[in-house]
Amino acid sequence: xxxxxxxxxxxxxxxxxxxxxAGVLAKISGILGDHNISIKSVLQKGENEKPPGVVPVIILTxxxxxxxxxxxxxxxxxLTIVRxxxxxxxxxxxxx
Numbered sequence: 001x002x003x004x005x006x007x008x009x010x011x012x013x014x015x016x017x018x019x020x021x022a023g024v025l026a027k028i029s030g031i032l033g034d035h036n037i038s039i040k041s042v043l044q045k046g047e048n049e050k051p052p053g054v055v056p057v058i059i060l061t062x063x064x065x066x067x068x069x070x071x072x073x074x075x076x077x078x079l080t081i082v083r084x085x086x087x088x089x090x091x092x093x094x095x096x
Contacts, residue, residue: 006067015087035072
């Protein structure tokens, strides 16, 4: 049987360009948690910032529903601490 895209559960690679300031990870992870999205790992680099003051935040998630991910990204992209649109890549099972 076919599933609707929003019902599919898989892991995700998420990338945000966020301001390099206190509380950024808490805000992003709070929104993910509110949407039942569990974080597997986080990477934030603060060196060689281009543009200055903005750093990439990379999050790998555990399995989550597509609808939950899309709703969460909509809220995260509207945060004043996030610059530009987030990047989402669906991760095949067994890769991470």
